[in-house]
Every structure is written in C-alpha cells, then in structure tokens.
Amino acid sequence: MYNTIKKQELLRWYNLNINKRYMPWRSTNDPYKIWLSEIMLQQTQVKTVIPYYNKWIKKYPTLESVAKSNIDDLLKIWEGLGYYSRCRNFHKSSIKIFQDYNGKIPEDFDQFKELPGVGEYTAGAVLSIAFGKKIPAIDTNILRVMSRILGLKERSKSNLSKIKINMIDYLNTERPGDINQALMDFGAMICKNKDPVCKNCIFQDICKAWEVGDPEGYPAKNKKVAVKKILMSSGILVDDELILIVKKKNGIYREMWQFPSITIKSSIKKNLIKKKFKEEFGIKIKSMKLIGSFNHLLSHRNINVKVFSIEARKTLIESKDFKWIKAKNLNSLPLPNLDKRVFKLFHNYRNDSK
Numbered sequence: 001m002y003n004t005i006k007k008q009e010l011l012r013w014y015n016l017n018i019n020k021r022y023m024p025w026r027s028t029n030d031p032y033k034i035w036l037s038e039i040m041l042q043q044t045q046v047k048t049v050i051p052y053y054n055k056w057i058k059k060y061p062t063l064e065s066v067a068k069s070n071i072d073d074l075l076k077i078w079e080g081l082g083y084y085s086r087c088r089n090f091h092k093s094s095i096k097i098f099q100d101y102n103g104k105i106p107e108d109f110d111q112f113k114e115l116p117g118v119g120e121y122t123a124g125a126v127l128s129i130a131f132g133k134k135i136p137a138i139d140t141n142i143l144r145v146m147s148r149i150l151g152l153k154e155r156s157k158s159n160l161s162k163i164k165i166n167m168i169d170y171l172n173t174e175r176p177g178d179i180n181q182a183l184m185d186f187g188a189m190i191c192k193n194k195d196p197v198c199k200n201c202i203f204q205d206i207c208k209a210w211e212v213g214d215p216e217g218y219p220a221k222n223k224k225v226a227v228k229k230i231l232m233s234s235g236i237l238v239d240d241e242l243i244l245i246v247k248k249k250n251g252i253y254r255e256m257w258q259f260p261s262i263t264i265k266s267s268i269k270k271n272l273i274k275k276k277f278k279e280e281f282g283i284k285i286k287s288m289k290l291i292g293s294f295n296h297l298l299s300h301r302n303i304n305v306k307v308f309s310i311e312a313r314k315t316l317i318e319s320k321d322f323k324w325i326k327a328k329n330l331n332s333l334p335l336p337n338l339d340k341r342v343f344k345l346f347h348n349y350r351n352d353s354k
C-alpha cells in the first residue's frame with residue numbers, strides 16, 4: 001500500500017516534469033529507436049546525443065536499414081560521439097536479429113541480453129519501456145536514489161541485489177517503463193549527486209540518507225580510476241596531393257580510419273621515429289617535419305600526440321586497410337576526433353607554408 005502511494009506520487013511528478021527534459025526517443029514505442037537511444041546514451045549526455053539520434057533516425061529509420069548498411073557509413077554518422085564499439089556492436093546485433101529472430105527484436109531478457117553490446121541495464125531499459133516488461137534498469141541515477149532511500153552506503157554486490165529486489169517490487173505496476181524512466185529523471189533533477197533537493201521530496205519520509213542527515217554521502221563515492229598517459233606520434237604521409245590513411249583492425253578505433261601512427265614509451269629522437277614509421281608502414285620517407293602537438297583526453301587516457309608532416313613515396317600498395325586519398329575526400333570516411341585534430345594542424349601548416 002505504501003509503495004503504491006509512492007508510485008502514484010512518482011508518476012504524477014513524472015507526468016508534470018516529463019517535458020522539462022526533452023528527449024525525442026521518449027515519444028516513441030518503437031523498440032529499435034528506444035534501443036538506439038539507450039546505446040547512444042551510454043557514458044554520454046542527453047544534449048550531446050539528441051542531434052546524433054535525430055541524424056541517425058533520418059538516415060536509418062528501421063533496424064533493417066541498419067542491418068543492411070555497411071559499418072563505414074554507420075561509423076561516419078557516429079563520428080564524434082566516441083566509444084565506437086557501441087556502434088559496431090549495434091550493427092552486429094541488428095544483423096543477428098535478422099539471422100536468428102526473423103528481424104523481430106526479442107522480448108525475452110536472456111535472448112536480448114545475449115546480443116553484442118547489450119548489458120543488464122540496456123536490456124532492462126529497452127524491454128521495460130518498449131514491451132512493458134517488469135525489469136529494472138538500474139543506471140547511475142536510479143542507483144543513487146535507491147541507495148539513499150534504502151540507506152545503502154557501500155557500492156557492493158549485495159547492496160546492488162537489495163536495490164534490484166526493491167526495484168522488482170516497485171515495478172509491479174501497469175507502467176514499469178515509466179517507473180524506470182521516472183526514477184532516472186528524479187535522480188537527474190531532484191535526487192542529484194550534489195545538492196539534492198530534499199526539501200519537499202516525495203520520498204523524504206522514507207529516505208534513510210535524509211534521516212541520518214547525509215544524502216550526499218550515499219552511495220559512497222567511486223574510487224578514481226588512474227588516467228593512463230600515452231605518447232603517440234601521428235604522421236600525415238603525403239605523396240603530392242595524396243594522403244595515406246589506415247583502417248584500424250583493433251583497439252578503441254577499430255574499423256575507423258586513422259593517419260598512420262606509432263605509440264612510443266617515452267620521448268624519442270626524430271630519426272628513430274622516422275625509422276619506426278618506415279618499418280611499420282614500409283614506405284620510403286623523403287623528409288619529415290614536426291608540425292605541432294596536442295593532448296587528447298579520453299575517459300581514462302591522456303594521449304600526447306606529436307604530429308609530423310612526412311613527404312613519402314607512394315610505394316605502399318593499396319588494400320582494404322590502406323588508402324591514398326585526396327584531402328578533400330577525407331570527409332567521406334569515419335575519422336576519430338583525434339585524427340580530425342591531427343588533420344587540422346596539418347591543414348594550417350600547409351596553408352601557412354604556401
């Protein structure tokens with residue numbers, strides 16, 4: 001009974017506030033679109049995702065259009081959103097759905113969770129919102145709200161299980177998807193990480209963290225992950241008007257195109273870098289010049305990139321992993337932001353030396 005009252009209050013709050021956080025995927029029941037939005041939202045803010053989502057849906061209105069597309073085109077749309085494995089896995093999943101499920105997104109939790117790139121949270125969110133399944137979708141917002149209400153400080157497996165059990169009970173309603181979304185929004189807007197708006201909160205009378213006067217202390221802060229420093233030399237290899245680019249076979253930029261680069265342990269001399277480029281890419285280097293450097297920050301990496309302009313001879317034979325391309329055509333291929341910054345330095349250098 002108590003839970004029922006809280007659910008009604010939460011849904012009332014949700015209905016009143018839903019428009020304060022505009023999200024285009026909230027106005028659809030299409031499981032494909034809901035799933036896409038959940039994938040794009042992983043580690044990414046809503047305001048960043050919205051233009052990417054709109055552009056994607058315009059070009060790929062159905063899951064079938066994704067399954068039939070090639071990965072280069074999909075990565076091109078994803079370009080700049082980061083965490084590119086999300087895009088590769090979404091593509092793989094779309095193909096699998098047509099191979100194994102006749103093109104119909106599975107409604108079964110275990111089957112859906114088996115798809116590449118789908119974790120417990122994504123499965124819970126998509127199945128509860130699109131198919132009304134009573135499955136929790138515990139994101140960082142829900143984790144925070146529930147930890148505070150239940151007074152669970154430690155980020156442990158047993159506390160996560162307690163939250164899940166409470167959520168399953170709480171989702172026992174006609175609108176489990178709305179409850180999941182309402183709690184997520186409640187965490188983002190009211191029960192915030194810093195300065196939660198406890199005054200007039202609908203859960204105040206049952207909230208243990210409020211009772212002990214320490215809402216921000218629940219749950220305990222995550223331990224900071226050390227940022228790894230990486231030194232990298234990136235080279236724009238030029239033969240007259242053509243530039244060499246390489247398709248990555250592994251790593252975070254797999255399936256994307258990058259300028260040839262080498263990773264080095266510590267600062268090394270230009271001659272050794274030249275030698276390494278020659279060994280790695282088998283190209284005759286005429287001359288090379290350091291044209292600039294920058295730091296590129298990723299979530300757990302700080303990459304110091306030194307950029308070289310390298311005059312080379314086009315001895316390397318083109319293959320599906322190497323391409324000599326005119327600079328003006330670079331835009332047609334998916335390039336990570338790091339390489340866009342490399343190219344900007346090169347472009348400015350070329351313009352200055354004209």
Ligand code: SF4
Pocket residue numbers: 145148149190191192196197198199201202203204207208209210215
């Ligand atoms: S009382 Fe404060 S800490 Fe507790 S749920 Fe409400 S906003 Fe969160």
